[in-house]
Amino acid sequence: MTIEVGINGYGTIGKRVADAVRAQPDMEVVGVAKTRPNFEAEQAVANDYPLYAAVPERMDQFDEAGIELAGEVEELVQDSEIVVDTTPSGIGAENKSMYEEYDTPALYQGGEDADLVDVSFNARANFAEAEGADHTRVVSCNTTGLSRLIAALEDEYGVEKVRATLVRRGGDPAQSSRGPINDTLPDPVTIPSHHGPDVNTIFPNLDIDTLGMKVPATLTHTHSVNVELTYGADTEEVRDLLEGESRLFVIPEHMGIDGSGKLKEFALDSGRPRGDVWENAIWGESITVEDDELYLFQAIHQESDVVPENVDAIRAVLGTADRRESIERTNDALGMGLGR
Amino acid sequence: MTIEVGINGYGTIGKRVADAVRAQPDMEVVGVAKTRPNFEAEQAVANDYPLYAAVPERMDQFDEAGIELAGEVEELVQDSEIVVDTTPSGIGAENKSMYEEYDTPALYQGGEDADLVDVSFNARANFAEAEGADHTRVVSCNTTGLSRLIAALEDEYGVEKVRATLVRRGGDPAQSSRGPINDTLPDPVTIPSHHGPDVNTIFPNLDIDTLGMKVPATLTHTHSVNVELTYGADTEEVRDLLEGESRLFVIPEHMGIDGSGKLKEFALDSGRPRGDVWENAIWGESITVEDDELYLFQAIHQESDVVPENVDAIRAVLGTADRRESIERTNDALGMGLGR
Numbered sequence: 001m002t003i004e005v006g007i008n009g010y011g012t013i014g015k016r017v018a019d020a021v022r023a024q025p026d027m028e029v030v031g032v033a034k035t036r037p038n039f040e041a042e043q044a045v046a047n048d049y050p051l052y053a054a055v056p057e058r059m060d061q062f063d064e065a066g067i068e069l070a071g072e073v074e075e076l077v078q079d080s081e082i083v084v085d086t087t088p089s090g091i092g093a094e095n096k097s098m099y100e101e102y103d104t105p106a107l108y109q110g111g112e113d114a115d116l117v118d119v120s121f122n123a124r125a126n127f128a129e130a131e132g133a134d135h136t137r138v139v140s141c142n143t144t145g146l147s148r149l150i151a152a153l154e155d156e157y158g159v160e161k162v163r164a165t166l167v168r169r170g171g172d173p174a175q176s177s178r179g180p181i182n183d184t185l186p187d188p189v190t191i192p193s194h195h196g197p198d199v200n201t202i203f204p205n206l207d208i209d210t211l212g213m214k215v216p217a218t219l220t221h222t223h224s225v226n227v228e229l230t231y232g233a234d235t236e237e238v239r240d241l242l243e244g245e246s247r248l249f250v251i252p253e254h255m256g257i258d259g260s261g262k263l264k265e266f267a268l269d270s271g272r273p274r275g276d277v278w279e280n281a282i283w284g285e286s287i288t289v290e291d292d293e294l295y296l297f298q299a300i301h302q303e304s305d306v307v308p309e310n311v312d313a314i315r316a317v318l319g320t321a322d323r324r325e326s327i328e329r330t331n332d333a334l335g336m337g338l339g340r
Numbered sequence: 341m342t343i344e345v346g347i348n349g350y351g352t353i354g355k356r357v358a359d360a361v362r363a364q365p366d367m368e369v370v371g372v373a374k375t376r377p378n379f380e381a382e383q384a385v386a387n388d389y390p391l392y393a394a395v396p397e398r399m400d401q402f403d404e405a406g407i408e409l410a411g412e413v414e415e416l417v418q419d420s421e422i423v424v425d426t427t428p429s430g431i432g433a434e435n436k437s438m439y440e441e442y443d444t445p446a447l448y449q450g451g452e453d454a455d456l457v458d459v460s461f462n463a464r465a466n467f468a469e470a471e472g473a474d475h476t477r478v479v480s481c482n483t484t485g486l487s488r489l490i491a492a493l494e495d496e497y498g499v500e501k502v503r504a505t506l507v508r509r510g511g512d513p514a515q516s517s518r519g520p521i522n523d524t525l526p527d528p529v530t531i532p533s534h535h536g537p538d539v540n541t542i543f544p545n546l547d548i549d550t551l552g553m554k555v556p557a558t559l560t561h562t563h564s565v566n567v568e569l570t571y572g573a574d575t576e577e578v579r580d581l582l583e584g585e586s587r588l589f590v591i592p593e594h595m596g597i598d599g600s601g602k603l604k605e606f607a608l609d610s611g612r613p614r615g616d617v618w619e620n621a622i623w624g625e626s627i628t629v630e631d632d633e634l635y636l637f638q639a640i641h642q643e644s645d646v647v648p649e650n651v652d653a654i655r656a657v658l659g660t661a662d663r664r665e666s667i668e669r670t671n672d673a674l675g676m677g678l679g680r
Binding site (some may be wrong): 163165167169182185186187189190191192209211213215216217220222224258259261283285293296297299 | 503505507509520522523524525526527529530531532549551553555556557558559560562564566598599600601623625626628633635636637639
């Protein structure tokens with residue numbers, strides 16, 4: 001029995017989720033929906049994904065562009081056991097009633113409001129809570145990156161407080177309209193940024209303060225993280241712990257990866273599709289514990305770290321595997337484990 | 341009686357210090373020294389600063405370029421009551437024996453090692469300690485920015501611990517060889533960065549951890565600062581305190597200054613020479629205190645925030661004014677107080 005998955009949206013996240021779902025032995029892509037006949041729509045068809053029009057009034061445009069459609073998005077929703085909504089922030093909320101109409105459980109992305117859904121999801125932290133949920137939100141790239149780290153530390157040492165400065169990329173590589181140019185923006189300038197409260201949708205009782213900035217870079221976000229641990233730990237123990245986590249990649253010193261540029265180059269050289277880095281990339285040399293306070297730097301690939309989480313959320317919602325089984329299956333199918 | 345000041349180096353810092361010294365009622369520029377006859381050397385002469393060759397073997401080059409020299413740097417050192425060494429990092433150390441030979445007290449910049457000197461200096465924090473010192477180091481731009489802030493908080497509330505992430509500009513606007521391009525580099529990747537220990541040259545007993553990063557921006561450094569205060573304070577009180585400090589510019593919300601670009605534009609529009617921002621520029625909206633923990637963002641103009649500190653260090657070393665008098669005189673002469 002394969003799980004029949006529909007994907008609404010075929011942009012930065014949607015196309016990656018489609019490929020990741022297709023790679024799973026227990027899943028199948030029913031089709032993908034797209035609003036406009038752009039290059040991504042063409043590639044969806046070239047990749048043999050049945051393509052559905054997300055806006056029925058625009059079906060003519062696909063016709064004129066010579067792109068074959070399989071139907072309208074409502075048909076896709078009807079024919080799917082579960083839908084992954086990867087549409088831009090706010091559009092997922094507009095689509096909710098459609099999923100309810102066809103009684104199809106839906107996953108949303110982190111740009112949607114936490115109030116929209118029954119549960120916010122991170123595979124490492126709260127897999128079991130999503131079982132049977134009609135509406136599930138896979139938290140954002142930054143929240144995913146923080147949650148994976150916190151979950152490992154919380155399980156082993158307990159966490160008293162987290163303070164993180166998120167140095168965010170100005171835009172994705174293809175977002176030609178974004179900035180800043182030659183600037184460093186406190187963004188938001190008020191404190192805390194929304195990321196801390198968002199992490200609280202996964203860890204409700206966690207004491208966490210986050211500060212956000214934006215810089216003229218496109219490749220990854222980079223976090224400067226401080227964690228006060230409850231129980232004593234030293235640098236080597238914490239490093240061992242993090243190295244044992246399947247979705248944390250502790251960059252070894254000898255690799256000479258000094259920033260996002262070399263990290264992405266390494267991922268491309270490793271044959272990762274689109275050069276994706278699904279793991280948190282933590283600089284090994286940066287891991288420092290003194291007086292129960294941990295500091296580290298990590299890079300978060302905003303385009304892809306949520307992809308394995310979406311795959312796991314499918315099994316979590318439908319109850320077809322437990323956390324350990326699902327994460328292992330997803331990892332094996334994708335080839336998780338950079339540098340291993 | 342005016343203080344006769346020699347300035348060795350006429351680059352980013354030296355040219356600014358020369359202008360700032362010239363603006364003081366109690367000081368006079370004996371001359372400036374330069375290694376090469378570049379555009380800055382030409383402008384030194386155009387600005388009526390007697391120009392000395394920092395490398396006597398290269399006097400011919402100045403001659404060939406048609407730039408008139410007043411002599412060699414040793415003559416400048418001999419004729420000056422005090423020398424401000426603004427040469428690149430490491431060159432100051434090489435010059436030390438020359439200053440000793442002529443028994444001329446010297447100021448160095450923050451790129452030199454703390455061990456080179458008798459005292460590391462910040463006007464707000466430890467003015468009096470420099471009196472009579474032969475060798476005094478005006479701490480770096482980042483350390484100056486942190487020290488001004490910490491001094492104010494330490495005096496009023498006491499400081500338990502400081503944690504700061506320094507998002508550093510990749511290079512100055514004119515440093516065409518610097519990077520990164522489209523990258524965010526943990527730099528240094530190890531923790532702490534040298535900035536924390538450097539702040540300890542000013543506050544020996546302070547508990548401070550700093551993390552450094554580099555980004556593709558040239559206009560300012562930007563700090564994400566966390567301070568645990570010893571005694572209770574609320575957001576408004578701390579803001580009032582910071583607004584009362586003459587070298588902290590708390591950016592009012594209504595100005596719409598969202599980053600370094602608009603900050604520099606405002607400084608240029610305000611008629612500041614070279615668009616300099618001598619003050620720490622602290623975003624008002626970012627000042628947040630909860631449970632005795634303060635967070636804020638501040639921009640540090642790496643080319644100019646140490647300029648008034650160099651001026652004060654001259655009086656501190658020679659004992660011609662106390663802290664309050666010197667800071668007030670320097671501020672008045674320069675026109676400190678952006679937005680006031």
